[in-house]
Amino acid sequence: MDDWLEIGSPEQFKALSHPLRQRILFALGREPATTSQLAVSLGERKGNIGHHLKVLHEAGLVRVVETRQVRGGTEQYYQRTARRMSYTSSPPEHTQAMFGGVAEEIGHAAEEPLVVLRHLRLTPEVAARMAQALQKIVDEAEDAGEGEAVHGVLVALYRRAAP
Secondary structure (H helix, E strand, C coil): EEEEEEEEHHHHHHHCCHHHHHHHHHHCCCCCCCCHHHHHHHHHCCCHHHHHHHHHHHHHHEEEEEEEEEECCCEEEEEECCCEECCCCHHHHHHHHHHCCCCCHHCCCCCHHHHHCCCCCCCHHHHHHHHHHHHHHHHCCCCCCCCCCCCCCCCCCCCCCCC
């Protein structure tokens, strides 16, 4: 699995625009899984998972990492193509869709999530320093490994449009 993937193609934005596809990507961040395993862990129909895996695969966001012959068929194990995915710009509808997927995941959180929105008046220099500091926190966060709870980290710093 690569460390980093910069999202930029229309196919990738389209693939990320569905909340279930984002949940699949989150699930595949832990370990490779089959369509059946994902269907059970996400509480979805196998055919539905298969369709969304196909979209993610065609967009280059997941890949098949192993195949096994089972009862007359081939079982495929999927994995994300990168540990981390980011994008620097996208049409507003794609950003809204991504936040919709995150909101759905937060809605199913095991514990009360920390979600803070604060509006501040910042100089361009302070905003740039804050962006660098936030990026550093995310980049330096270490995965504790198997057996530990998975936490989602969402970081956003944006300049509001004038009213």
